[in-house]
Amino acid sequence: MLQRTCNTILALWFIFPFSFGFCEEETFYRDVAIIGGGASGTFAALKLKEQGKSIIVIEKENSLGGHTNTYQDPGTRQTAEYGVQVFHNQLVVRDLFKRLNVSWTIAILQDDPFPPRFLDPKTAEPVHYSSPNATAALGAYAAQLAKYPDLERGFFLPDPVPEDLLTPFGEFLQKYPDIQDATFIAFSYGQGLGDYLKQPTLYVFKNFGLDIVRDISSGFIVTANHNNYDIYARAAEVLQRDLLLNSIVASTTQRDDNGVDMNIRTPNGNTRVLAKKLLITIPPKLENLGHFALDHCESITFARFNNTGYYSSLVNNTGLPQNFTAYSVSPDTQQNIPILPGVYNVVPTSIDGVFAIKYGSPSSLSDDYVKREIISYVKKLQANGHANPVSGDPTFVAYANHDPFELTVSPAEIARGFYRDFYSLQGYRSTWYTGAAFHTQDSSMLWRFTDSYVLPPLLKSFGS
């Protein structure tokens, strides 16, 4: 009975959208409800609004931005990014920044300003390793990428999927030794992939693609004031009342060709969203989508995803000298790629005494565990003589858990056509998707993907 009433309201609203505006004070009637206000959700919201669609963004945190983490030192006002750092020099990025009045500049990421140390992530002891000149190997890597130009646009895979893309990356490296000297640089840029050498080559290629190879030499876009959070603060000003922060979908009473009817838990109590379309931008793991009334077809698709773990932090009171930079390498692995879980790197920030420390894992870990491991690693650095004496333990200035980070499926699933099936969910039951699982962990690339492949058919589905 309830279901039938909802169906009737939605059907009538679809025909007479404006006459229902007065219906219930706490009900939002919208063209599109967007779940998640990270890179993809925020971009989609701005674009849909520009196209004259009414929208609402439902974001579980107290701000937009997802993996964007900017810390500002309360004393000096200096900032340190411990999430998203750089953007591609692409039209979609320049247009977005112009729209939001965000100033930017080009940064060529030079070699580290201070000679890095290469340390074993388990012991924090030096490993005999010297980073190779990667120029020729990067060229050979780019030539491999160029065989699959559609991968730059999305998970648009040849059919059948070439064996090379399914092969664990470690084996791919053995097959193509001319790219081996680029492994460490690809690993460093493509953090968050978990067990790097065992991942199907497809995911390494998606993570470290031609745009990154190009921008390494020609430069990335960075915000002029070194505050990436500004992008999202300005977006929030544009979206204003179309934004429900600290809010999640508590239940979905209807999701079909007529639209969606959802109950939202907000800090001010429960509210209801009736929307003609739903755009999901959060990682599509089953545990994230439990309240969206998934059907069998959706459930079995999303259930196939595994995820890696990725954690970022700012730590002070370490005693490390301000120019201390360390990368983890293993003494006895292929190309010295470290075995995770473990610390990726320790790099200084522009805030005196504050170091950025990243940590990765093949699967999710608890925050307590990761924090303990990071502190234990810093203590090993201290014990190994890298730091000056300090009193007290290292402390976290900031910490972010980015789980679930990289969503992957097995090579057998990829070969069976997983990504074809995954993409075929677009538009099913009035629901559309974007976000990293649909393309890659890269804000700029996701903006381009959303702009080119998600919003046009979504808008077209309105019949306008």
Ligand SMILES: Cc1cc2nc3c(=O)[nH]c(=O)nc-3n(C[C@H](O)[C@H](O)[C@H](O)COP(=O)(O)OP(=O)(O)OC[C@H]3O[C@@H](n4cnc5c(N)ncnc54)[C@H](O)[C@@H]3O)c2cc1C
């Ligand atoms: C440490 C780090 C460094 C990075 N550096 C860069 C970089 O330099 N350049 C770059 O381009 N990319 C970088 N990335 C990758 C980039 O951040 C991602 O590709 C991008 O954020 C993915 O966007 P998304 O929209 O898919 O997800 P997200 O940005 O993660 O957005 C998802 C949003 O959904 C919200 N959410 C989750 N669950 C729910 C729920 N149930 N209900 C409501 N809301 C929910 C989250 O709070 C989040 O705001 C980095 C990532 C990390 C972790």
